[in-house]
Amino acid sequence: MSRPTLCEACTKIVATVGPACDTVERLVTLIEHGVDIFRINSAHGDREQHSRTLANIRAASAQVGYSVGVLLDLAGPKLRLGKLLEEPLQCELGMELTFVRGDKPGSPTELTSSYPRLIDELKPGNHVMLADGTVALRVEEVHANRARCRVIGGGEIRSRQGINLPGVALSVSSMRPRDVDNAIWGAKEGVDLISLSFVRTAEDVRSLKNLLTSYESTALVIAKIEKREALEHLESIVDASDGVMVARGDLGVEIDVAETPVAQKRIIRICRDKLKPVIVATQMLESMHHNKRPTRAEASDVANAILDGADACMLSGETAIGEFPVEAVDTMHRIMIHTEQEMLTAISDPRQNGSNRVHPITSAVAYGATTIAESIGAKLIVIATRSGGTAWVKSKQRSLIPTLGASDNEETLRRMTLFWGIKPCRVSQLDDAEVLFDEISRWGCQNGMLAPGDRIVFVTGNSVMHHAHNLLVVHSVTAESCRIGAVATSPTPSSPEPSPPAPNPSTPKPVREPATPE
Template identity: 60%
Template sequence: MDAPRPNLNEARTKIVATVGPACNSVEKLVELVEHGVDIFRINTGHGKIPDFEKVLDMVRQVRVITNFPVAVLLDLSGPKIRLGQLAVEALELEVGDVVEFVRGSVSELPHQLCCSYGKLLDEVKVGDRIMLADGIISLLVTSKTKDTAGCKVLTAGTVRSRQGVNLPGVTLSVSSMRPEDIENAMWGARNEIDFISLSFVRTPQDVLSLKDLLASLDSTALVIAKIEKREALECLEAIVEASDGIMVARGDLGVEIDVAETPVAQKRIIQVCKDRMKPVIVATQMLESMHENSRPTRAEASDVANAILDGADACMLSGETAIGKYPVLAVDTMDRIMLHTEQLLKDSPPGGRARKSDRVHPITSAVTHSAANIAEAINAKLVVVASRSGGTAWVKAKQRNFVPTLGVSSNLATLRRMCLFWGIMPHLVESFEDPRKLIEEVIQWGRAQHFLNVGDHVVFVTGTGVINNTHNLLVVHEVSGDPLVKDA
C-alpha cells in the first residue's frame, strides 16, 4: 500500500485471510495487513488451543507494528464428519467398485471405510448418497446391516484418511457443537476474540446456543453462522435473524446441495442479509488456483467480482493464504479485483429512506442516513462516524455510500468489530465525548496524513449527550487555512 492504513483509497469490501503455515510469522502477517487484510481467521479444524494462542499472540504484535486494529475470526469446526484411519492410505476407487462403511475409527481391510461419526450406520439408509473428498467421490448406499453399509462407487477418485464426509439429504442427530467446539469457543470468549463462526448450522437454535455460551462468559464476540446445509437454507431467514452475521461456506454447501444450485443459493443468502442489515462473508475457493499459481483464473476473478456486486461485505481466502505458495499476492490480487469492481457500484448509489435497525436508536439511523446524503451532495472528502459499540458504523456500512468513511472510537474492541463492516475504516481517537475535540483530532490526523486539504468538507456524525446512547448531531466542517499541524 502507498500509505499506512486506514487509507482513503483502500477497497470498501473487507478481506478475511486464513492463517496457516504459509503465513505463520509476524513479518508475513504484517505484510498481509499492509496489502489489505482486515480479519485473520483461525481455523480450529487444524490445531489445538496452544496453536491458536500462538497465532493470537502474533496478531497482537501485528496490531502494534501496523497501528491497525486487525480483527480475529475463530472458526469453530462444528460437527464436521471425517473418514477415520484407512487400511490403505491412498485408496484408489473406480466407478463400479464396492466398498463398505464399518463401525469404529480404524479400518482393517482395504475395501473398508470408517468415519468419525459413530451414528452414521444408524442414520443412513439404502438409496442415500455419501460424498467424499469435498464431493469429488460419490457413493450410493446399496445395502445395509447393523454394523455395515455397502456402497457402490459412482464417481472415481483417491480416498485418504481424515478426508471430509458429506451426507446430502440425510438428517443427522449430531449436535451443532461438539465438546471441542465448546472448549474453543470458551477460549475465544476469554481472549477477546472478535468474531466466532459456527459450522454446519441447521437451525436458529444452533446460533442461540452459541450466543448463550458466550453471554455467560461476558463475551461481546459477534456470532457468524456458516450456511452449508440444506436445512439451513430451509430456515434461512430465521437463522439470519438470530445471527450477527453470515458466512456463505460454499465448499460444503456445494456438496450438500446440487452444485448447480450453489450460485443461486449464494445470491439468495446475500439478499436476505441485505434485507436484514446483517454483514455477509463469501468464502471458499475464491482464488483457488493461487494455491499453486501467481495469477488467478478469469473465472475466479469474476467470482470475486460477482460476490461484491451481489452485496458481500467481505470475501475470504482459505488455503490461498494458509498453505498457498503466494499468500501476499493472493491478498493483493483480491484487493485489486475489489477496487476495480467497486467502481461499478459508484454509478448506482443506493438512495432511498433511512432503514431501521435494532442495533441503534431510530434517531441515529436517520442522522446517519442524512449524513451520507449530505456528504454526497457537497462532495465531502470524508464522513466520520463516532461509535461506542460499533452500532452506528454498522448502520452506515449498510448504506453502501461511497464517500470514504472513518469509524472512530476510543474502544479497541469496537474498532476491531468495524473491520467486518463494508466501507468503514477503523481509527482510534482519544475520546469523542466532546464534538469539538473530536473534530480537531480528526482534522489534525487527516492533514498529517495528507488526506485532507484546505477547503475540503468533512461530515461528522456524533452525539450531544442530550439523548443517551443516541447520535443526534450532524456537523459539516470545512478544513480551514489555519494549519493544525506544522509541515514536516
Template identity: 60%
Template sequence: MPPFAAPSIPKKRPFAGEACTKIVATLGPASDSVEMITKLIQAGADVFRINTAHGDRAAHQQTLDNVRQASAEADFHAAVLVDLAGPKIRLGQLVTEPLQLDEGMTVSFVAGDDSPSELELTSTYENLISELEVGDRVMLADGLVSLRVTQATEQRAECVVTGGGAIRSRQGINLPGVKLSVLAMLPRDIDNAIWAAKNEVDIISLSFVRSPEDVHSLRKLLDEHDSKAIIVAKIEKPEALQCLEEIVDATDAIMVARGDLGVEIDIAETPVAQKRIIRVCRSRIKPVIVATQMLESMHHHSRPTRAEVSDVANAILDGADACMLSGETAIGDHPVKALQTMNHIMCCTENDLTSTSISFGQKQHRRVGRVHEVTSAMTEAATNVAESIGAKLVVIATRSGNTAWVKSQSRSIIPTLGVSESVGTLRRMNLMWGIKPFHVESVGEPTEFIQAMSNWGKENDLLKTGDRVVFMTGTKLIEKVHNSVVVHTVK
C-alpha cells in the first residue's frame, strides 16, 4: 500500500457549492452548541470566532471544545479565531436603564464603576477623565449618541449632548481623535492570548491596533509560547490608517473592523478606507477580512436587504479574502440561514467573475517573504498553466500552508486543494481565498501522490477521464521549496 492515504470527500458541503471567499462566523448563545456549529460548518463556515469581550474563560474553553467536536463530526477541520478585546472603553453601570439623552442635555463623566446619579456616567478606563480635553468628541452606543466635552477637571468631564439617543450599561465608548495612553494589550488580553496559544488556536486577532509595535508585542508573546497562530490586526482607529502600510507589513492578516472604524472616522469615509485597506493587503500578499453589519438585518429577519447583499458582493469584488458575521450568528434568530445566505451571495458573485473573465488578481510577479523566491515564481507559473489548459483542479502539497497562502492571492477560480499531513496547517488554510484544505496521513513520493489524488478525484466524481490536474510538489533538491509543477491527465 503506498504511503499516501486519502480520506473520503469531506461532509462539509458539496465541493462545487463552496465559495472561494471564506466565511468567519462569530459564536454566541444562538450558535455555540455542537449541534449548531455542525450545521454552520455544513452551511459554509470556515472559521469560528470566539469574542473574548463577552463571557469568561470557562465559556470560551467550552466553545473551543465544541468547535473541535463539531469539526470531527462534520469531517472538516474548522479554524478558530480568538478575538482579543483590546482596550475597548465601555460605560459603567447606569442608574437608569436605558438612559435617554436628548440633544442639549448636560452629562458628566466621573470616577468609579457605578454611576452615582442618573446623569453622572462612569467608564471602564480609569484615565478617561484626565485624558479628555475641552472640545473632544465622545461617541456612545456605536456612534448613535454623541457628546462634546465643555469642561474638564481632575474630578469630572462635563459634556453637552450633540446627538441624542438611548444608552445602556457597558456599551462602548469611542473617542475620535483623542490620543489615549492605554496599552494595546491589557492584562486580560495577555492572559487570553496565552490561553489561545496553549490550546493551539489557529488565528488570533488584536483589537484597536494603532501601530506596528502593537503587532510586534503580540507576536513576541506568541513566539514565547511556540504558537503558530495567524495574527490578524484589526483596523478600527484613525491612527492605524496613518501607518497602514507598516501595520500590514508587521502582521499576517488584516480585519476591516467597520463598526468602531465607522465611529472613529467620518462614516462617509469608511467605504473608501475599506477599499484602501484591501488594496494595500492585496499588494503585500496579506489576507483581509471585512467585518461588521454585513447582514445586520438578519438578526431578526430571514432575508437580507438589497444594500447588504451589495455590501457583501462589493467586498468580494474589492478583493476580500473573507467576510465575517458577528451578531447575525452569535445572537441572531437565523444563524444558519444567515450563513447560507452569505455563501450564496459569494458563489453568485464569484460565478459572475468567472463568466465575465474578470480578474482582480495581481499578474506581475512579486517576491513574497513567507516563501522561497523559487516557490513564489513556481506558484505563479502553476496558476498560469492551469488557466491556460483549462485544468479542473490544482493540488498543492504543503507542510506549512505558505505555498497555498501565496496561491490564494492569484484569485484563480480553478478549485485548489491544499493537501497536508498537519491538522494545524489545514485549519489555518481556512482563511485563504479559494484553498480547500485536504487531509492526508502521508503525502509520500510525488508519483504515488499524483496517482492517488487522481484516483481519489475519479472515485468521488470530481474528475473524469481526460481532465487535467496541475500538481505543485517539491523534489527535495532545495529544502522546503516547491520547485516542481506537473500537469497530469486523468486516465
C-alpha cells in the first residue's frame, strides 16, 4: 500500500542521505518504511553529488507516489585544526599546547587553525574544545602570534578535527561564500527546507530569508540552535525562522552536556508556543551505525523528544553511512508509534501567540474540527490547503486523529512533510468541495482505510469569507463511494496523480487561503 496510510506515525522522520542510501532503489525503500524528509548535508560532497542526490530523491518520490521533502543543510563556518606534526596527538592532563598563526606548526605541541582570526579573538580564561568536545583546553596567555593553552580534559586529537569555542564572541559570518552559493542552488532547484548553521541572532536568519526571497524561493528556513548565543536570543530567532533544529552535537559542546536536556525542552516549548516546527537531531540512534538494535537509552531519547513535542526526529550517520539504514528508520518509526499511543491529546488554544499566521476564522475552524472529530469518533480529518498554512496550525493541536493535508500543489505537499500529524495527500483539485469529498472517500475505500458509514471532517472554504477556511463539513462515507473505489483504477507508483473525478459546477468554490505563513 502506498503512503500515506492512516496508521503511520504523526512525528516525522528526517533521514540524511549518504553512501549507505543514495541510490533510487534504497531511497524508495526508506520512503516506504517511513521517511518523510531527506537531508542533503552540504558539508560533504560537491555540487555534482548534491545534484545527483536531489535527482535521485525526486525520482524515488515519484516512484512511490509520495511527496517527500528535501532539507538542504548549510555547513556554516566550521572551525578546524590544521595539519598536526604528530598524528594522532595524545593530549595529557596539564599539558601545554599553543595555537600559532599560519598553517605550519613548528613542533608537535603547536596547533594551527582554519580560522585566521582565532588568536585575535581568544582571551585568557576562554575554553577551547577539540574533537567534538573530547579534549578541552583553557587559554592561559594570548600574544600577537600565539595563544598558549593548557589541557584540562585529556584525550586524542587528529588533523582537521573540529574546534568549538564556547562563550567566545566570534566575528565570522553564519554564511560563508560556499553557503551562499549552496543556498542559491537550493533556491533554484526548488528545495523545500534550508537549515542555517552557526545562528547567533535573528539577523542571521533574516539574511538567509532575504537571499532566498531574491530568488523567489518558498523554502522554509530552519534555524539550527547550536551556539550559546542562540540560546540567549532564542525567542527572537524562533520568531524570525520558519522552524528550528535542536542541533545537539555542537550544542552539547558549546554548553555543558548536563545543560543539554533542559535546553532541548526549552527550545521545543518555545517553538510550540510560537507554532513553529522543531526537529530534534544528532545521535538519536547512534549505536545503529553498526548494530541492528539501539540501546535502551537511545530509544528513551527518541520517545522523550516526542513527548516534549518535537515535530520531527532526524537520523544522521545512521542512514548516511550506517550499516543498517532501513532498520534504523523502522526502529524510529516503531518508537514513534508506541509513544504517540500513550500521548494525551493536547489541543492548542487557537488564540495563543502565533495563531495569526493564518486568518483567525481559519484558526478557530481548525480548532473546532478537532473537537468535533473527537466527539463524533471521526475516522479522518481532511484539511484542503493550497499553501499549507491551515495544516501548519492544525499540526500544533496534537490530535491523534489521522489528518490529511489535501492539496493539488506539489511544493505544498512536500512542505507539509515537516508538520506533525499531517499526512500529505495529492488530490486533483480543491475548487469543488463535493468533488473533493468524493475523491477522498474513493481514495480511502480503495486503500482499505475507510468503509461505508465512516465519518470524515473536512476543513475547506467558500466564497462568503475572503482569505479564510470557513467551511467545516462532516461527511459520511457512502456505500456508493466504496463501490466506485473498488472498481476504480489505482494510480500507478510512477504516476501519483489520481484520475480526476467529474466536476460538479453547482458547488461553490472555496477561495485561495493566504500564502505561505511568515
